[in-house]
Amino acid sequence: MLQQTRVAAVIPYYQRFLERFPTPAALAAAEEPELLAMWAGLGYYSRARNLQKAAALVAETFPSDYAALLELPGVGTYTAAAVASIAFDQPHAAVDGNVRRVVARLTNDGLVDAGRVADELLDSKQPGRWNQAVMELGATVCLPREPLCEACPVAKWCAARLAGTQNELPLKRKKPEAEYLEKTLLIIRSKGRLLLVPGVRVAGFWDLPEPFKGVRVGAKLGEFKHTITHRHYRFLVFEGVASRIPADGCWFEEEDLGKLPLSTTAKKALRVRV
DNA sequence: CATGCGTGGAT
DNA sequence: TATCCAAGCAT
Structure with missing residues (x-):
């Protein structure tokens, strides 16, 4: 869950998720719609599918070293190192965005191999604590913009601080x-039910239909904006009345919507008011 | 190795 | 048409 997602955003999801899926076996046994419904709003939904695959793989025996962890779907070098070091005291530097930023500044080198430097600096006696300490340093002191160098415990070893280049590091890749x-988006209700179609923007989720053959578009209910990666959408929300529905459309009872994987766009649309 | 993947919060 | 970016990963 923490991959590319802030700790504060994860916490409530983590708690609900573990209540519902307290063991790897429980997660492995879940149906995908419920899994996605639990994950809805966190984004990067392939993480959820990978986590479920991994749950099945670890249900019998949990991998206890870096190489075996790395084999799990959804587990890359960062996660494997984090688990290996924190759970199993193995000397692997966990290099996340925080660590890359700290290392780039420490060395004043935007092209530095952060993994190599982090492995050299790692305290192999307590690698889990070292990893968490450097990540926390990045999250609380060595901030992306305007780092708090005055409060930094390693400022006197920081080459960027010396050169005054801390605000230019790390180098950021250009965005698409x-x-x-x-x-x-159309809100089409009939007999206490709502018409949904398979989401076209986020796979696996139900979404509100767009205008289709056989629908009469009624009053405008409102609008909202939503961004999916680099695509910025402006959604106009209208009432609709369907004389016939799309082949892949489905009617859902309003009170069942909570159990469905419902797209964020649909959730936002159902909240709009003129 | 560059790119695509979701979303919400901070600024 | 704000912009950045988060305890990354797979392809």
Whole structure:
């Protein structure tokens, strides 16, 4: 869950998730719609699918070293090192965005191999604590913008601090060209049910339909903005009345929506008010 | 190795 | 059409 996601955003999800899936076996046995419903809002949904695959693999025997952890779907070098060091006291530097930033500044080198440097600096006697300490340093002191160098315990060894280049590091990769799109979403109700279709923007989730053959578009209910990676959407929300529904459309009781993987866009649309 | 993947919060 | 970026990973 923590991959590319802030700790504060994860915590409530983590708690609910572990209540519902207290063991690897429980997670492995879940149906994908419920899994996605539990994950909805966290983003990067392949993480959820990978975690479930991994749960099945670890249910019998949990891998206890870096190489075996790395084999698990969804576990890359960072996660394998984090678990190996924190849970099993093995000397692997966990290099996340925080550590890359700290190392780039410490060396004043935007092209530095952060993994190599972190492995050299690692306290192999307590690698878990070292990893968490460096990540925490990055999260609380060596901030992306305007780092708190005055409060930094390693400022006197920091080459960027000496050179005054801390605000220019680490180098950021250029982002893809933004795309701006406008879409219409339809709220179509009948007999206490809501019409949904398989999501076209986020796979595995149900979403509100866009205008289709056989629908009459009614009053505008509101609008909202939502961004998915580099695509910036403006969604216009209208009422609709369907004389016939799309082949892949499905009616759902309103009170069952909580158990469905419902897209963030659909959730936002159902909240809009003019 | 560059790219795509989701979302929400901070600034 | 704000912009950045988060305890990354797979392809």
